[in-house]
Amino acid sequence: MEIIVLVKEVLDPDLPPSKFSVDTKNNRVIPPEGIPPVISPYDAVAIEAALRIKEEAGGRITVVSLGNPSAEAVVRKALAMGADAGIVVSDPSFDLEDSYLAAHILTQTIRKIGKYDLILCGRQAVDWDRGVTGPIMAEYLAVPVATLARAIKVSDRSVRVERVLADGHETLEMDLPAIITVSNEFGQARIPSAWGVIKAVKEEIPVWSAKDIGAEDAQNKDNPGEGRLRRLYIPSYERKCEFLTGERPEELAAALVKKIYSRETASP
Amino acid sequence: MTEKFDAIVVGGGPAGCASACVMAKSGLNVLLFERGQYAGAKNMWGGAFFGPQLKELFPNFREEAPVERFVTRHTFSFLTKKGSTTLDFKPAFSGPPSDNGFIVMRAKFDKWLAKKVEQAGAIVVTSMLVDDLLLDGGRVTGVRIGKEEFSSDAVILAEGVNGILAQKAGLCSGVSADNMKQGVKEVIALPKQTIEDRFNVNGSEGAAMEFVGSCTRGVPGGGFLYTNKESLSVGIVVELGALVKNRLKASDLLEEFKEYPDVARLIRGGKTVEYSAHLIPTGGLKMMPKLFSAGVLVAGDAAALVLGTGLILEGANFAMASGVAAAETVITAKKKNDFSETALRDYERLLREGFVLRDMHTFKETPRLLKNTRIYDLYPEVVFEVLENILENDGKPRTKAYKIAGKVIKTRVGFARLLSDLWAMRKMT
Amino acid sequence: MADLKGILVVGELGKEGLASITRELLGVARELLDVAEGEVNLMLIGEDVSSYAEEGIAFGADKVYVVNDVSAQEFPCDFYTHAVDQFCRKAGISLCLMGHTDLGRELAPRAAARLRGCICMDCVEIRSDVKEKEFVQLRPVFGGKAMAETASQRGVIQIVTVRHKSMSGFVHRSDRRGDIIDWSDQLQKGPVRTRLIERKTEEQEGVNIENAPIIVAGGGGIGGKEGFELIRELGRLLKGAVGASRVPVDEGWVHHNIEIGQTGKIVSPDIYVAVAISGATQHITGILGSKCIVAVNKDPDANIFKVSDVGVVADYKELLPYVIEHLRGASK
């Protein structure tokens, strides 16, 4: 089983809002100093999924990250978890904000890698929260896709996916090769072992450029992407909070119940 | 896997990074473990680095290291409830600021150091808490993380204050609160220009300010304020034992400290973006553990190699210097392939020849003397009262300064006590 | 493709007729016609969907295209992708709207890839900018820490998924007129690749969270399964639904289908009671539509209070038993 996992380097989503800032003039997020980017959490779950598939069905896991050269760190993290090989795709000419372009470049990368049975993505990259790369690539590569997987079972030439639904789940079946995007319900990503990290540090991670994958014209392709970003800003959701007062919990509870009933249209 | 390392370093602070760097540069196969998500993630300090250690290790640090500002102005203030007295030390430099004081933020600085360690050829593994040592008949042969084992010829413990592994190696037996200071710090964001205007500094210049007096409510210690690029580090460092005894909280003292006009004025309008607390081993030579035994050496805060002269706190430079000495010891030991306790004795010799142990000896009485609470409550008031009497014109005929001083001292301190304190302090600074 | 016209709403069915998101979208679509020009088209796919067409017209569709085909159920997303792709090409649609639902999340990027359209996922607002002749979408990004406003590109089809309940209500007019067109035979089927084996609904505990007027939700501070019993009891007494933040779900104290937030359910009850929830942006983004947010937290500085209308600083373990006692007394 040849498995490719796509991982993206993102701003740490657990960053407190106080450290999150936006350059509203250029519509850009300002990366906070001293806080390193992380692997997008769902992508870590995708690696976990790949590892479990490999443990069951055997095979090889190749991790690909498109981004700045610094994306090497998230690839190493995947290697430390147990992936077999990693590739960084990076070129100064790439516009990394555009998801179509990313899908196009990643598709070219997959073509260059050649053989694959399964491509795993995260359900969405937690920076722009789009969740489109996997399905777009499925169209480009003309392979089946299943999104929001919480369980994956491969057999010889096909794969069964349990997909999370708003009110339950569905089971889908596809022939291989296929693309699957993995959701957090799949389970927690394992923490790399120390030896895993040591092994990963020593691994050679090639950096492929636009030329290497035949994506030099990526910028000029008619890729409308997300459209023009007109404005990026930090919203204020602040409401005026009325703090209930009272010395003892009984008093607070009474005040709270009164408040709830006064807000409720139909009282008991 | 069964790969064996020449040396394993525990801790990615200044001590650990310096030692790993030196060993890796000399060709040793070195592994460094840091428990933080990245080196520096869990570390804090006031922020000023003294001494040329860094320059020795990284001659280009000025261009490369994430230095916030170079200290060009150093002030010492005595705070009282009524007002303050400040000494403002500002050499008229010609040329670039000296290498002798630069302000860094640990999160960025340690990360940079760790990068240097990697560039030197060592393997740095973060998010890994070393929980035990591998022992073979009293000899340390490696470390353990969970179920994973890592063997090496030598282990350098640069784990910082509390030295849990150093205890496990039998080099020391716990630490007492009386030998510890608690540091708490806030980082307060302010625009660059505001900082430069308020502190009277330009470009890469910066100010380091130390405070003693009523701000610690009689607990031995003091406050500090350092200028970063676009923020201020404001904190206090107080003796843990006395803190506990007086039922005070360091965080409350910091809040009070921030309200002193001398401080409030400087941090006005800023937004607190970070809060942290850390212990500092300031017991001096008396709390120093055994520095080495077969297969293992201790460096930096883990070895209590911190100098608190009262005016300033020096730990980082001591940590680096001791890390380097430990590294050199291991390099020599590797050549002879002898890691016995006797072979590692070199470490102590190197520390003695360098400034680390020499300074520690010079100031060996300091920790005890600094416990004299008069330094924190009485003397700042005395200084203030004397100056108040001299400078404030209340319309009455003037008295000569020394007479005023004499009167104040006599009523507030007593000459005998002052003399004995002064005599003692002679050894302190 | 310069003169694209009209809007396509990809319809979905709910328990009783059109799904509420589809109704919302039809209402939204009508307001966008100034830039979209043309008409509001609704596409309904499935077994015997013609019966819902009238309802579509009442909610705002000018034309309803019905595709009655059982195989749509077997290969749902593949089928929709072909249908949307073909229809949009044929009709020269300028804006294609769908819900950010189980279907929309997957369909939108696939259809967009085929149509080379502009794509915008999980919008909470879409409006037309008449001067620029473009559609403007607003969507939360970075886990709700920021909002991005994007504009469509002229001459390119815009494909948008819209977050449930984020837009103003819909208008139902039974006297509206429109055409119903059976498109079943016109659709040329494409390759199918993903087969549906089975679909299972997992019952949510208690009252359904998405339409509940009152929700009581517990967070990481609840500390365990036992603590949630208090939350459930409170929910019962208030006749509300029980919800949770991510932490209780990850810890396995509750089922994931009651998670609220960016990756869980988006809710907008009249009263949302957040107990021992810190107020991370990923959670907040899912409750912003709530009319009144009540927070109970022992940390006075907890972020949740910033977005709350009513706050109680207390340990829930001490507070809730009294609240429950009061409510029991009141309901007697």
Ligand SMILES: Cc1cc2nc3c(=O)[nH]c(=O)nc-3n(C[C@H](O)[C@H](O)[C@H](O)COP(=O)(O)OP(=O)(O)OC[C@H]3O[C@@H](n4cnc5c(N)ncnc54)[C@H](O)[C@@H]3O)c2cc1C
């Ligand atoms: C408030 C305050 C102000 C200070 N001001 C100054 C100053 O102005 N100038 C100055 O020179 N010094 C100052 N110091 C002292 C200085 O910070 C320390 O002396 C210095 O950091 C010691 O370096 P170290 O490498 O020995 O230890 P640390 O910097 O503490 O580094 C130890 C590292 O080991 C890691 N670690 C610990 N245990 C394990 C384990 N089991 N496994 C893996 N990793 C582990 C820790 O995460 C940490 O990164 C200050 C300290 C404080 C608290």
Ligand SMILES: Cc1cc2nc3c(=O)[nH]c(=O)nc-3n(C[C@H](O)[C@H](O)[C@H](O)COP(=O)(O)OP(=O)(O)OC[C@H]3O[C@@H](n4cnc5c(N)ncnc54)[C@H](O)[C@@H]3O)c2cc1C
């Ligand atoms: C990609 C991504 C997507 C995410 N999606 C979601 C999502 O959809 N929904 C979601 O909820 N989260 C989501 N999260 C997680 C989110 O970032 C937070 O980690 C999570 O919401 C925290 O849950 P919490 O506030 O309940 O728990 P905690 O962070 O553990 O906070 C517990 C709170 O309870 C208070 N408390 C503790 N004990 C008591 C007591 N006895 N009485 C009263 N108060 C007490 C504490 O003061 C604290 O404020 C996501 C995270 C990521 C990275």
Ligand SMILES: Nc1ncnc2c1ncn2[C@@H]1O[C@H](COP(=O)(O)O)[C@@H](O)[C@H]1O
């Ligand atoms: N630059 C990238 N490099 C590698 N994988 C990516 C990249 N962008 C997106 N992906 C993959 O596609 C998934 C969905 O991303 P997105 O469509 O941007 O939300 C992610 O979870 C990754 O698995």
